[in-house]
């Protein structure tokens with residue numbers, strides 16, 4: 001379902017919003033500007049880097065305006081996220097003359113030409129390397145690897161992380177396990193496109209399968225038997241923050257921030273944070289984060305007890321990995337038994353909280369508040 005959308009995006013990113021890459025027209029009577037327009041359409045096919053949803057919607061809208069004039073389609077239903085975003089973009093152009101739209105399209109494409117494409121960022125396909133798992137010196141590193149999407153977590157990535165945790169919990173060579181992110185973000189949390197490709201059972205089916213996946217995923221963190229460390233290399237959002245309450249140590253760069261904008265998204269807390277956060281930082285501070293969406297700096301999160309230690313970004317990787325290598329040399333059974341002693345009294349409670357939170361979210365994902373927030377994000381009309 002949602003993974004299909006993401007895969008489709010990665011294989012042919014320009015087509016996700018119905019981007020007109022194959023609709024070339026040739027005419028013997030075309031004028032110069034029509035030629036430029038067709039060249040621009042060809043150029044778009046050669047773009048190496050996905051220009052992003054906002055630009056794709058602009059291109060779509062200008063193309064439609066240039067070829068058909070003002071928006072003449074019936075407005076798609078609220079749940080038809082992608083077509084609704086396309087319709088909004090086209091409709092927003094109003095009565096812009098066809099020729100102006102054609103020129104704007106050509107100008108926009110030339111601003112995206114290969115010479116102006118940045119080559120610095122890695123953008124991997126899910127299913128290939130969106131989650132990279134490596135093992136060295138007794139440390140299993142699970143690295144979120146979608147830096148261009150700020151390491152937003154797709155359905156497939158949840159499944160891959162879950163499988164990695166299950167495997168490493170049974171691997172005698174693995175002493176401690178680390179979750180971290182590649183690029184400037186730790187993770188922007190749940191990929192908001194996870195819920196946009198509707199299966200035959202509609203949005204209800206998406207919400208139900210999402211809730212089951214969430215519950216299984218978080219259960220795996222609750223039960224993980226060995227030391228679990230978060231190396232928070234940059235900003236963290238949503239589930240990437242809430243899960244931290246289930247880690248045994250959280251090391252953060254001073255560039256990291258911690259943001260749980262659930263209410264703004266029409267959603268509610270998950271990752272057992274409705275229980276762990278009040279316990280860690282007291283209800284007053286937990287409510288500011290989980291209900292009002294207050295974003296914490298790394299030092300604030302450390303003062304609240306969510307983060308174990310903050311390091312300057314310039315030395316973060318070096319200092320943290322040196323420390324983890326030393327920890328991984330400690331006797332593994334003693335660490336495992338100590339973790340069990342510290343955690344086992346809470347496990348039953350945590351599983352019950354996880355079940356409750358997952359059920360509450362299933363309902364939230366069907367709410368108008370949540371759908372509007374996702375539509376807003378996808379149509380890039382608003383950002384958090």
Ligand SMILES: CCCC/C=C/CC(=O)SCCNC(=O)CCNC(=O)[C@H](O)C(C)(C)COP(=O)(O)OP(=O)(O)OC[C@H]1O[C@@H](n2cnc3c(N)ncnc32)[C@H](O)[C@@H]1OP(=O)(O)O
Nearest residue numbers: 052053148149150152188189190191192210214238239384
């Ligand atoms: C099944 C289990 C479900 C568990 C549920 C968990 C709940 C949550 O985790 S709620 C939190 C969800 N996350 C968000 O609301 C964050 C949304 N993203 C943003 O607000 C911003 O992108 C950002 C503040 C993280 C970064 O802003 P910035 O201006 O620096 O960069 P952008 O241009 O916005 O992002 C670059 C690129 O990445 C895409 N992207 C970023 N985050 C997400 C995301 N969470 N889902 C999908 N896509 C994301 C963004 O769309 C951009 O893509 P394009 O270049 O293609 O436009």
